[in-house]
Amino acid sequence: MNTIATWGPHWGPGIGFAPIFPAVWGLFWIAVIALAVTGWRRGWWGPRRGAAAHAPGAPGGSATASAEQILAERYARGEMSDDEYFEKMSVLRGGSA
DSSP states (O other), X not given: OHHHHTTSTTTSSSOTTXXXXXXXXXXXXXXXXXXXXXXHHHTSSSTTHHHHHTSTTOTTSOHHHHHHHHHHHHHXXXXXXXXXXXXXHHXXXXXXX
16 A cells, blocks of 8 residues: 555655745745835834824825925025015915915
């Protein structure tokens, strides 16, 4: 009976697919770790997830809020005068200049 069993393609003296399976598992775990590192660095999860959601230009964020933040930063750096700043803010908020 043992002789008949060894005639099958999986039970014979050949190694078949046996060396491939550890390599596939190794590649799988390398891919999982690479995905985790990429997700951590891009802020998909982890401590930077909340900060990435509120960043200017983030998906789902308000374009007006982002533009107001940019204007506020430029005003703080002294790149525009008071009149310029208030004029542009009123345009962004729907008023006329």
